[in-house]
Amino acid sequence: MKAETMEKVLTQETLKSDFTDKIAQESDQNVYLCYQCRKCAAGCPVTYETDYTPFQIIQGVIYGQRELVLNSKMIWLCTTCETCTTRCPQEIDIARVMDAARIIAQREGIKAKYPEVPAFFQTSLQNISWFGRLYEVGLIMMLKLRTKDFTKDVGLGIRMFLNRKLKLTPKPTAFREVRRIFKKIKEIEEAS
Amino acid sequence: MRYAYYPGCSLHSTAFEYDLSMRAVLEKLGIEYEELRGWICCGTSPAHCSSKLLGVTLPIKNLAIAEEDGFRQMIVPCASCFSRFKIALHETEENPELKEKVEQVLNYAYQGSVEVRHPLDIFYNEVGLERIRESVSEDLSRMKVVCYYGCLLTRPPKAVNFDQCEYPMTMDNLLRGCGIEVLDWSYKTDCCGAGQALALTNIVVKLSRDILVNAKQVGAEAVAVACPLCHSNLDARQKEIEQTYKLSLNLPIFYFSQLIALAMGVDKNKIGLQGHLVSPFPLLKKIKSTSSSARPSRG
Ligand code: SF4
Numbered sequence: 001m002k003a004e005t006m007e008k009v010l011t012q013e014t015l016k017s018d019f020t021d022k023i024a025q026e027s028d029q030n031v032y033l034c035y036q037c038r039k040c041a042a043g044c045p046v047t048y049e050t051d052y053t054p055f056q057i058i059q060g061v062i063y064g065q066r067e068l069v070l071n072s073k074m075i076w077l078c079t080t081c082e083t084c085t086t087r088c089p090q091e092i093d094i095a096r097v098m099d100a101a102r103i104i105a106q107r108e109g110i111k112a113k114y115p116e117v118p119a120f121f122q123t124s125l126q127n128i129s130w131f132g133r134l135y136e137v138g139l140i141m142m143l144k145l146r147t148k149d150f151t152k153d154v155g156l157g158i159r160m161f162l163n164r165k166l167k168l169t170p171k172p173t174a175f176r177e178v179r180r181i182f183k184k185i186k187e188i189e190e191a192s
Numbered sequence: 193m194r195y196a197y198y199p200g201c202s203l204h205s206t207a208f209e210y211d212l213s214m215r216a217v218l219e220k221l222g223i224e225y226e227e228l229r230g231w232i233c234c235g236t237s238p239a240h241c242s243s244k245l246l247g248v249t250l251p252i253k254n255l256a257i258a259e260e261d262g263f264r265q266m267i268v269p270c271a272s273c274f275s276r277f278k279i280a281l282h283e284t285e286e287n288p289e290l291k292e293k294v295e296q297v298l299n300y301a302y303q304g305s306v307e308v309r310h311p312l313d314i315f316y317n318e319v320g321l322e323r324i325r326e327s328v329s330e331d332l333s334r335m336k337v338v339c340y341y342g343c344l345l346t347r348p349p350k351a352v353n354f355d356q357c358e359y360p361m362t363m364d365n366l367l368r369g370c371g372i373e374v375l376d377w378s379y380k381t382d383c384c385g386a387g388q389a390l391a392l393t394n395i396v397v398k399l400s401r402d403i404l405v406n407a408k409q410v411g412a413e414a415v416a417v418a419c420p421l422c423h424s425n426l427d428a429r430q431k432e433i434e435q436t437y438k439l440s441l442n443l444p445i446f447y448f449s450q451l452i453a454l455a456m457g458v459d460k461n462k463i464g465l466q467g468h469l470v471s472p473f474p475l476l477k478k479i480k481s482t483s484s485s486a487r488p489s490r491g
């Protein structure tokens with residue numbers, strides 16, 4: 001029957017995909033609430049540089065467009081400024097949806113449109129798990145090794161050092177507990 | 193009331209002047225505080241962008257230490273740490289399953305007895321403008337400043353619950369209370385590019401330019417901030433912004449606590465001003481000479 005077909009096409013059940021479920025679970029958000037007002041796109045500070053706007057990412061999630069979302073520039077350009085989340089009239093926490101997409105992309109080893117962004121995340125986390133705190137000198141050096149960009153920011157690093165803004169010796173604090181936390185979380189995440 | 197003080201990684205390194213000036217103001221106001229024993233990094237964006245559980249567990253771990261030590265309030269000056277604490281609390285409240293996992297990782301059930309507070313909130317709502325005004329000894333009335341709150345102090349409002357999210361006034365009112373001329377402008381809560389500083393610098397250069405240009409347009413001579421990331425993007429990157437966009441800005445960026453400290457007569461050499469890449473000293477000299485030369489003519 002015709003009416004039945006129509007209804008089928010328009011329900012959440014037919015739109016449901018593994019990818020949509022995964023994002024929903026990871027972000028704890030109901031993306032189907034989106035009514036396409038595009039306020040999230042209008043307020044986002046990085047839309048001038050992006051391929052897809054936050055609104056299009058939300059729609060991509062609804063329609064199960066895994067490749068589009070995970071291969072987008074948007075999820076890596078996002079500065080986590082929370083403007084979209086603040087302004088969404090449907091109270092979708094869009095910034096958490098962006099988090100979820102980044103988490104899934106990193107977990108599944110997807111090559112990021114801007115590889116320097118996940119490199120920055122991973123390097124920072126390694127720093128934190130080693131020292132319990134984030135030490136900028138170690139971070140900048142490790143980041144340069146990872147992204148093989150040795151010239152970027154070296155001038156600024158030297159100027160900041162001369163102004164005594166960067167300290168060169170990290171003081172390990174409570175690092176054993178931090179390492180235990182990292183290990184335990186990895187276990188829990190691998191089990192689920 | 194004795195407060196726990198959580199400096200976070202930045203205040204122990206790139207933002208040491210925020211730490212110095214914050215402590216100076218806390219002492220001037222007679223606020224008792226103690227640095228949180230064995231604190232660890234809040235995880236900042238690398239954590240919540242890579243693992244939800246990690247992004248929530250690291251802040252809660254610090255709150256658990258504060259709770260065990262019997263603190264009821266914790267001062268968190270770094271806007272980025274502040275936001276991570278508030279969001280972690282909000283998310284564990286909304287999601288019992290997540291809360292359970294955090295407890296499992298920490299072997300500790302956090303009871304929620306510690307309130308996370310930004311110093312702007314404490315100065316404005318606890319100390320109050322009247323006492324701030326009474327503590328002011330220096331004349332900074334010839335300094336024109338805009339207050340930049342950035343993203344994370346006010347957003348998302350349901351988690352942070354601090355001031356008006358689109359046009360906050362707490363810092364403006366505090367600095368006015370210190371006798372500073374505070375101007376209205378349009379970029380109070382726009383994003384400076386934040387943590388993209390070490391990954392996608394061109395984003396930071398563009399967004400920070402927009403902010404500094406608007407500050408300049410309304411006639412500001414300096415910008416006040418409350419976040420180490422904002423400070424490094426607006427101060428340490430300013431030269432690169434000027435070169436990239438062929439502009440002359442020369443806008444000193446102060447932590448709001450440095451301005452309050454100056455107004456309260458703290459020695460300008462003791463609040464880390466020499467660490468700034470855009471030197472604030474010419475401006476401080478200028479307002480001083482205009483104020484002393486203006487004084488006799490005003491009688
Ligand atoms: S602001 Fe919310 S409702 Fe509007 S388009 Fe974006 S996600 Fe959809």
Ligand code: SF4
Nearest residue numbers: 044078079081082084
């Ligand atoms: S949180 Fe990300 S997606 Fe949302 S407005 Fe900010 S930059 Fe754009």
